[in-house]
Amino acid sequence: MRDDVLDEQRELVALLEDRGWDVTEAEVSVYESPWEDGDAPEATVTLTARKPFGDHGDGDDDGDDENPFRVK
Numbered sequence: 001m002r003d004d005v006l007d008e009q010r011e012l013v014a015l016l017e018d019r020g021w022d023v024t025e026a027e028v029s030v031y032e033s034p035w036e037d038g039d040a041p042e043a044t045v046t047l048t049a050r051k052p053f054g055d056h057g058d059g060d061d062d063g064d065d066e067n068p069f070r071v072k
Helices: 003-018
Strands: 022-031 042-050
Touching: 003 022, 003 042
Parallel strands: none
Antiparallel strands: 022 042
């Protein structure tokens, strides 16, 4: 594995963690693109992260809001 690709992945993980995300999975793939000319490889980074979002409302949780996206 190329060190520069792993450094980039670590930087992305650090950015997410700085924003309060818990990175639970990280995957990197390095490959030669069939669509690009040249010898430089490309990389794909896939990160899975979780972040709990608590109730930030006014504390009035009577379930009678008008949010059309809420599943009841």
